[in-house]
Amino acid sequence: MSSTWAExxxxxxxxxxxxxxxxxxxxxxxxFFAAIVLLTFSFALGPDRRQLASAASGLLWLAFIFSGxxxxxxxxxxxxxxxxxxxxxxxxRNRSAIYMGKVLGAMAxxxxxxxxxLPMTAVLYTLDVAANLPLLILSLFLGTTGFAxxxxxxxxxxxxxxxxxxxxxxxxxxVTAPVILAAVKATSLALTGGSADVARWVELLLVxxxxxxxxxxxTFEYAPGE
Amino acid sequence: xxxxxxxGYVLGTSGLGLLLVGGYLGLVWSPPDASEHDLVRxxxxxVPVAWTMYLAFFLVMVGSAMYLWKRDLKWDRLAxxxxxxxxxxxxxxxxxxxxxxxxTWGVWWxxxxxxxxxxxxxxIYAGYLMLRTLQTNPLARARQAAVVGIIGFLDIxxxxxSVEWWRSLHQGPTFTALNDPTIDDRMEVTLFxxxxxxxxxxxxxxxxxxxxxxxxxxxxxxxxxxxxxx
Numbered sequence: 150m151s152s153t154w155a156e157x158x159x160x161x162x163x164x165x166x167x168x169x170x171x172x173x174x175x176x177x178x179x180x181f182f183a184a185i186v187l188l189t190f191s192f193a194l195g196p197d198r199r200q201l202a203s204a205a206s207g208l209l210w211l212a213f214i215f216s217g218x219x220x221x222x223x224x225x226x227x228x229x230x231x232x233x234x235x236x237x238x239x240x241x242r243n244r245s246a247i248y249m250g251k252v253l254g255a256m257a258x259x260x261x262x263x264x265x266x267l268p269m270t271a272v273l274y275t276l277d278v279a280a281n282l283p284l285l286i287l288s289l290f291l292g293t294t295g296f297a298x299x300x301x302x303x304x305x306x307x308x309x310x311x312x313x314x315x316x317x318x319x320x321x322x323x324v325t326a327p328v329i330l331a332a333v334k335a336t337s338l339a340l341t342g343g344s345a346d347v348a349r350w351v352e353l354l355l356v357x358x359x360x361x362x363x364x365x366x367x368t369f370e371y372a373p374g375e
Numbered sequence: 376x377x378x379x380x381x382x383g384y385v386l387g388t389s390g391l392g393l394l395l396v397g398g399y400l401g402l403v404w405s406p407p408d409a410s411e412h413d414l415v416r417x418x419x420x421x422v423p424v425a426w427t428m429y430l431a432f433f434l435v436m437v438g439s440a441m442y443l444w445k446r447d448l449k450w451d452r453l454a455x456x457x458x459x460x461x462x463x464x465x466x467x468x469x470x471x472x473x474x475x476x477x478x479t480w481g482v483w484w485x486x487x488x489x490x491x492x493x494x495x496x497x498x499i500y501a502g503y504l505m506l507r508t509l510q511t512n513p514l515a516r517a518r519q520a521a522v523v524g525i526i527g528f529l530d531i532x533x534x535x536x537s538v539e540w541w542r543s544l545h546q547g548p549t550f551t552a553l554n555d556p557t558i559d560d561r562m563e564v565t566l567f568x569x570x571x572x573x574x575x576x577x578x579x580x581x582x583x584x585x586x587x588x589x590x591x592x593x594x595x596x597x598x599x600x601x602x603x604x605x
Contacts, residue, residue, distance in 0.1 A: 299526070306519050312509050319505060320523060323498040324530050327537035334541070346540070353537055364529060368522045371443055374515050 157241035161250025164240065165224060166257065176261060179223075183216040183266045191273070198275065205274045206337035210292070210329060212266055213259060217296050218318050220258040221304035224251055229308050234373055248369035251301040252294075252362065259293045280342035284351075288339055291354035292332030298361040299325055302372055309374030327357050376453060379582040386582065390575030397569035405565040414478060419565055421471040423573035424464050425493070431461030431577065432500065432528055439524030442517055448592065451517035454524050456584035458503050460577060465497045488539045495534055499527045513595065 152160070169176060190208045194201060201208075228234045241247045267289070271278045278285065303320045307313040322329075335350040337343075379386070401419035408415035438454030441447075472490045473483050484490070503523050510516040 302522070302526070306506075306522060310509055316502070316505060316509060319498070319502045323495045323502065324526060326495050327530070327533045330537045330541045349540060353533075353540070357533055360529065360533065361526070364526055368443075368525060371518045371522050374510070374512070374519065 154243055154246050157243055157246035158249040160240045161247050162253045165254040179216045179219050180262055180265055183212045183262050186212040186215050187270060201274050205276055206333045206340060209270055210333050213263055216262050217259050217300055220255050221300035222317060224254055225304050225308035244370035245366040248301060248365050252297045255297040255301050256293055263289050276340050281339040285339035288332055288335035291358055292328055294358045295328035296325055298365050302365045302369060305372040376585055379578055380586050383579055383582045386575050386579035390572055390579055393568060393572035397572045400565040400568055405561045406559055417471055417475040419569045423570040425468045427573050427577045428461055428464035428468055431457045431464060435524045436528035439521035442521045452585055452588040455507055456581055456588055458500055460580050462500045465493060468493050488542045491538045492535050
């Protein structure tokens with residue numbers, strides 16, 4: 150019985166999620182990491198409430214970015230440790246399906262972290278989360294997708310290299326600069342209830358997501374080191 | 376590519392010659408700008424170098440895509456060589472931009488859209504070269520570098536758009552001399568001469584680097600064969 154592309158994606162995603170759910174190491178660790186990042190930034194910027202509130206969107210995304218970097222490394226760690234990259238092919242013949250499964254898995258981790266860190270930050274910095282909640286959720290979702298699209302690709306690329314921890318951020322961050330700019334801007338507008346050029350930033354995120362998920366689907370088969 | 380490698384001396388000498396002419400035109404013959412006065416002369420360095428930088432990165436993408444298609448390592452050599460020279464050109468673009476920024480705005484750096492985009496490009500291609508250095512398996516290196524080369528180039532228009540929007544909302548100053556449609560004839564000539572000069576020099580350097588890359592590959596193959604015999 151041959152499986153459809155969607156079934157293959159689901160197979161990859163389910164495997165990763167199940168393993169995570171049973172061990173829960175990665176999610177816990179990454180969650181605490183995001184919290185520590187946020188606290189450290191607060192110490193670095195000082196206790197001035199207004200300064201923190203105006204920088205809140207940027208700080209949030211910095212925390213998400215750092216957590217994401219951890220996640221993109223981890224989603225391939227199992228495969229690397231057990232030389233299991235070929236095993237993935239048993240689950241999903243289409244490498245593009247493997248890619249999609251990994252993207253969704255990375256997104257699941259990042260979104261779970263965002264769901265916890267956002268309320269926490271809202272309390273710490275007295276943010277008005279309800280000012281434009283739909284836009285807030287949209288920005289978080291689209292921004293996370295953009296990151297995960299490149300992260301899942303470059304994560305596979307750097308997984309087999311010893312210098313992975315340095316190379317992954319070095320490759321990922323400049324390429325995702327548009328996502329960072331747009332997501333921070335859109336999130337900031339959502340938190341302050343502003344509406345200036347909202348459509349523009351959301352459009353930019355959408356374009357980035359579409360272009361780079363497509364690029365990932367097409368080039369993933371060339372990415373892994375083995 | 377063979378074409379470029381074989382005509383090295385022609386490209387090099389003509390490029391150098393044109394550069395000297397262009398230098399004279401730029402520094403002496405062309406008039407100062409109405410608003411920027413002599414500062415505009417930086418444009419004769421900045422624009423040609425920036426254009427050649429984009430040409431280099433375009434070649435990186437071509438080499439990357441062709442390698443994934445044909446699996447002939449000569450395309451990988453093109454991508455790697457073009458990226459090295461491209462990175463140098465990016466650094467020169469940034470330096471020229473900084474030198475222009477200092478007297479214009481009083482600071483060495485400003486988040487001008489073009490400067491910011493160029494800085495991001497610098498890091499993207501530095502990362503590309505780092506990957507090439509750190510991946511020791513030559514076939515994996517060619518394949519993986521090709522992915523990064525293609526993604527990086529695809530991102531260039533997206534980065535430019537996003538940075539421009541990011542800056543325009545803050546009404547930042549931009550490199551206005553380039554947007555002037557009523558550019559003086561003498562400035563146009565100077566610009567094109569320098570453009571031709573830098574492009575020729577780039578092709579010359581590319582040819583030398585390609586030769587070097589070929590020789591490196593031959594050496595590696597020889598070493599590998601020796602290792603097999605022992």
